[in-house]
Amino acid sequence: MIPLNFYLVLSALLFTIGVVGVLTRRNAIIVFMSIELMLNSVNLTLVAFSSFLGDATGQMLVFFVITIAAAEAAIGLAIIIALFRNKQTVNIDEINLLKW
Amino acid sequence: MIETLLIAFIKIVIVLLVLLTAVAYSVYAERRISAFIQDRLGPNRVGPFGLLQPIADVVKLVFKEAIVPRNANKPLHDLAPVISLTVALATFAVIPFGNTITLFGEEVKLIIADVNIGVLYILAFSSISVYGIALAGWSSNNKYSLMGSLRSSAQMVSYELSLGLAVVGVIMVTGSLRLDQVVMNQTNYLFGVLPAWNCFVQPIGFITFVVAAFAETNRQPFDLPEAEPELVGGFHTEYTGLKFGLFFLAEYAHMIVASAIITTLYLGGWHLPYIDMIDVSPMLMSIIGILTFVIKVTLVLLFMIVIRWTIPRFRYDQLMGLGWKVMFPMALLNIFITGLILLLLQ
Amino acid sequence: MDLYAFFFYFFAVLTVGSAFVVVFSRNIIYSAFALMFTFFGVAALYVLLYADFVAVTQLLVYVGGILVLIIFGVMLTTKVFSVEMKTGTLNLLPATLFTAIIAGMLIFVFSATDWNVVPDQEWDTTVYGIGALLVNEFILPMQVAGVLLLVAMIGAVMMAARDWTKLKSK
Numbered sequence: 001m002i003p004l005n006f007y008l009v010l011s012a013l014l015f016t017i018g019v020v021g022v023l024t025r026r027n028a029i030i031v032f033m034s035i036e037l038m039l040n041s042v043n044l045t046l047v048a049f050s051s052f053l054g055d056a057t058g059q060m061l062v063f064f065v066i067t068i069a070a071a072e073a074a075i076g077l078a079i080i081i082a083l084f085r086n087k088q089t090v091n092i093d094e095i096n097l098l099k100w
Numbered sequence: 101m102i103e104t105l106l107i108a109f110i111k112i113v114i115v116l117l118v119l120l121t122a123v124a125y126s127v128y129a130e131r132r133i134s135a136f137i138q139d140r141l142g143p144n145r146v147g148p149f150g151l152l153q154p155i156a157d158v159v160k161l162v163f164k165e166a167i168v169p170r171n172a173n174k175p176l177h178d179l180a181p182v183i184s185l186t187v188a189l190a191t192f193a194v195i196p197f198g199n200t201i202t203l204f205g206e207e208v209k210l211i212i213a214d215v216n217i218g219v220l221y222i223l224a225f226s227s228i229s230v231y232g233i234a235l236a237g238w239s240s241n242n243k244y245s246l247m248g249s250l251r252s253s254a255q256m257v258s259y260e261l262s263l264g265l266a267v268v269g270v271i272m273v274t275g276s277l278r279l280d281q282v283v284m285n286q287t288n289y290l291f292g293v294l295p296a297w298n299c300f301v302q303p304i305g306f307i308t309f310v311v312a313a314f315a316e317t318n319r320q321p322f323d324l325p326e327a328e329p330e331l332v333g334g335f336h337t338e339y340t341g342l343k344f345g346l347f348f349l350a351e352y353a354h355m356i357v358a359s360a361i362i363t364t365l366y367l368g369g370w371h372l373p374y375i376d377m378i379d380v381s382p383m384l385m386s387i388i389g390i391l392t393f394v395i396k397v398t399l400v401l402l403f404m405i406v407i408r409w410t411i412p413r414f415r416y417d418q419l420m421g422l423g424w425k426v427m428f429p430m431a432l433l434n435i436f437i438t439g440l441i442l443l444l445l446q
Numbered sequence: 447m448d449l450y451a452f453f454f455y456f457f458a459v460l461t462v463g464s465a466f467v468v469v470f471s472r473n474i475i476y477s478a479f480a481l482m483f484t485f486f487g488v489a490a491l492y493v494l495l496y497a498d499f500v501a502v503t504q505l506l507v508y509v510g511g512i513l514v515l516i517i518f519g520v521m522l523t524t525k526v527f528s529v530e531m532k533t534g535t536l537n538l539l540p541a542t543l544f545t546a547i548i549a550g551m552l553i554f555v556f557s558a559t560d561w562n563v564v565p566d567q568e569w570d571t572t573v574y575g576i577g578a579l580l581v582n583e584f585i586l587p588m589q590v591a592g593v594l595l596l597v598a599m600i601g602a603v604m605m606a607a608r609d610w611t612k613l614k615s616k
Contacts, residue, residue, distance in 0.1 A: 002454045005557050007495070010458050012552035014465055014484075015501035016545050021469035023541035023546040029519050032472060033481050036512065037587055040488050043504075051495040055562040056575035059500050059586060063576070066507050067591045071598035077519040084523040162546065220502040227510025231482070234517055238475065250521065257514055277573060346563070 005048035007048035028080050028090040032073075039069050111212050112193075119192060123158065124154035130352075130405050137409045161345035169338050172345045174423045176239035181339065181346035184232030188353035195360050196280045197393045198370045201386035210370075211280060218279035218426060219271060219312035222361055223264050226316055230256045232350065233318075233335045248334030249418040251416065252318060258423040259322075262308050263429035269305035269438045270298050270365050280329035283369035287376070295373035299366040304434040306366045307426055313362060315423070317354045320408035322419060359400035360393075367396050461487030478517050484507045494543055499573050 014037060021034025043062045050058025084090050128143065128150070137141025143150040168177055196220075198210030215221060230253050237249020271277060273287045288296040299306040315322040331337070336347045363369060370389035380388070414422070460483060467480035485508045491503035580588050 002451055002494075004561055004563055005493070006454070006458075008556035009553055010462070010491075012549060012556060013462055014488075015551040015552065017462070017465045017469050019545045019548055020541060024538055025469065027474060029516065030469070030477055032519075033468055033477060033516060036481065036508070036516075037462065037484065039470060040484065040508070043500075044488055044491060047495050047497045047500055049561075051497060052561070052563045056572055056579055059497050059572055060576050060579045062497075062500050063503065063572055064587060064591055065578070066503060067595060070507055070511060073515050073607070074598050074602040077515050078602040080519055081522055082605050085513065090523045098532055133497065173475075176475075192569055214500065217498050217502050219505065220499070224502050224505035224510060227514075230510070230514055234514070246521075250518075253514060253518065257511075260510070274519075 004048060004052045007052075008045060010039040011044040011048070014038075014044065026091045027053055028092050028095075030077050030084070031078075031092065032080070036073075039065060072099065104350075106168065107206075107208060108212065111210075115192060115197070115212060115241060116189065119189065119356065120349070120351065121337050122356055123349055124158065126352045126356060126401055126405075127157070127348070129402070130408075133402070134409045158345065159278070161348075164341035166341040166343060171241045172338065173239040173241070176235050177338075178343070180232050180236035180239060181343045181350065182232075183235065183391065184350035185346050187225055187229045187232065188350050188357055191222055191357045192278055192360065194221045195357075195364055196283055196369060197360075198386055198389040202382060203389075209280075209314060210367045210386070212418050214280065215278075217277045219267055219277045219282070219365075222279075223260075223267065224420045226263065227256075227260055228353065229316075229363060236339070236347070237335040240335075241245055242338050244332045245289050245337045248331045248337070251331075252335060255315055255318075255419060255423070256321065258420060259427070262423065262427035262431045263312040263316060265428070265435060266305045266309040266312060267365065268431075269302045269434045271436070272438050273298065273301055279364055279369075283364060283371060286368040287371045289373075295368060295371070297366060297368040300406075302366070302434065302438065304430055304437070308431045308434065310362060311422075311427060314404070314407070316403075317358045318351070319355065319404060321410075321411045321414050355401060355404055356397065359397045359404065362397045362400050363393065367400070369396075371394060418419075450552070457487045457494070458489040460484075464524055467573060474520055475517075476586065478513065482514070484595065485513065497572055499576060581600055 018034045018036075018038035018041065021037065022031050023069060025031055025034065043065055046058040046062050046065070050056060050062075080090055087095060089095070120292040132142045132150070134140075143153040146152040146156045193212040194215055196209075199314055200207050200209050202208070233252045234249050236249075237245040237252075240246075259431070270282060274282045276285075282298075286295070286297050290296045290300060294300055295405055314320075336344060341345060351378075354373075370391040370393040375385070375388060462588065464480040464483035468477045468484060471477045471480060485504060487508075489501045489504040492498075492504060
């Protein structure tokens with residue numbers, strides 16, 4: 001039987017990889033995918049706790065996270081596509097209109 | 101442990117064999133029926149009535165040269181047909197094709213994977229089937245392929261909504277996500293005479309589901325992803341030989357699986373109405389169940405084929421308009437009415 | 447090593463490995479498809495944790511919905527017809543430092559805490575429990591989530607529409 005800590009460390013690793021992606025990549029869509037990775041790692045933590053502590057609340061919270069993620073995906077990609085239409089780029093270091 | 105694994109393995113092998121044969125012969129059926137509708141002869145040279153035609157086709161496809169376009173992305177180009185076929189076949193795992201059968205003193209459930217959430221599993225896998233097409237279109241590096249795959253992704257994503265919402269009505273009536281429970285629930289009788297199939301209980305949901313299933317399988321009248329006059333062959337323009345054969349198999353496997361899902365969810369699955377009023381031995385009962393299931397699936401399949409050769413193709417904006425402005429509100433209305441009636445009956 | 451442990455390690459490696467590809471791949475379409483394998487791996491881990499309903503929802507929403515949107519985004523915002531889609535990196539050094547600190551902290555907290563674990567929980571089905579919680583204790587958050595989805599949908603359509611005034615006049 002795999003102990004709870006293994007799942008937690010796994011989700012910590014997943015979260016860290018997501019953070020690396022958000023901090024280092026230039027392409028907005030990859031940043032976006034990294035955020036999804038981080039959300040997934042949080043979900044994994046919630047489900048692991050829910051299963052090991054014998055309480056369904058954790059799994060239900062995952063549904064709220066998934067809802068938010070879906071809303072975020074729709075809005076985020078709409079923003080990215082609108083940006084691309086105006087500036088012909090999705091590289092976040094080239095989108096610096098507010099930086100004077 | 102070993103015994104359950106062995107039983108599962110045998111079930112998988114039998115179902116796969118039957119399914120693949122059925123796929124091959126549904127291609128033959130489609131060609132014969134289209135020939136009949138268009139007043140032609142159709143394939144009738146190989147074997148009696150052309151019955152060996154599928155074998156000849158498979159042999160031909162296997163021995164053709166596999167051409168990959170120079171600028172295509174080779175690994176993804178190879179992966180796409182595999183994903184398409186795998187997803188189509190994997191969906192069949194949760195469909196009950198009979199009740200139970202007692203063989204050698206062992207009671208075997210006639211379903212490969214008896215999971216708690218069968219209905220959701222079907223929806224999940226139907227939503228994954230977009231990938232095979234999207235990958236094929238993108239990796240071929242051809243504008244017709246890409247247009248076809250973009251169209252099909254948009255179409256499948258739009259119709260998935262109506263598909264999922266239509267199933268919600270069935271779940272509400274059944275009160276369970278188990279597919280065997282869904283079938284069991286349909287073995288009752290409405291007013292003592294009419295079989296309580298979900299197509300009678302949920303007429304709006306049934307129509308919505310069937311139309312959405314047609315769109316999901318990319319069949320006429322919704323076969324825009326491979327509209328020949330506009331897009332050459334759509335997403336599989338650049339495929340040849342065995343890989344094209346896999347796409348072809350996947351399309352028909354999708355059709356058979358869709359028919360099986362329609363049968364299970366709305367047409368009573370393996371249940372033959374009024375058979376429980378006669379006294380039959382349990383063994384015979386199981387066999388009748390399997391046969392009923394096969395016949396129902398075949399009828400739905402023939403219906404799909406006939407539709408293809410009688411109704412013209414939709415225009416793209418009509419397709420999207422139908423999906424979002426008609427099917428989607430209808431599915432929502434169905435949920436509302438079902439909830440209201442369930443509340444009143446309580 | 448029993449079967450359960452084998453499956454855990456297999457899917458853990460699959461998840462983390464494909465997550466690496468997502469973040470470090472030079473080709474954005476490879477990132478997108480690696481993300482699919484990550485989602486699959488996480489769904490499999492849910493199954494190992496007896497969370498069947500969440501696992502299928504993961505497939506349905508993440509793989510069938512969000513990832514399709516992402517791939518659409520990729521296809522609409524890059525030169526689709528060129529198979530090569532390079533994207534660069536930046537801020538490598540500070541980012542590495544920062545993430546090393548985060549990883550260390552997380553793993554330390556996770557392993558140092560003594561969790562109050564219920565031994566050997568075997569769930570039959572989680573659907574009923576989740577459903578009961580959703581419509582009883584958490585009914586208000588669920589309604590709010592529904593409103594949020596509606597707002598997100600309208601917002602996304604408004605933002606992505608090429609010309610909003612033209613859409614209105616129709």
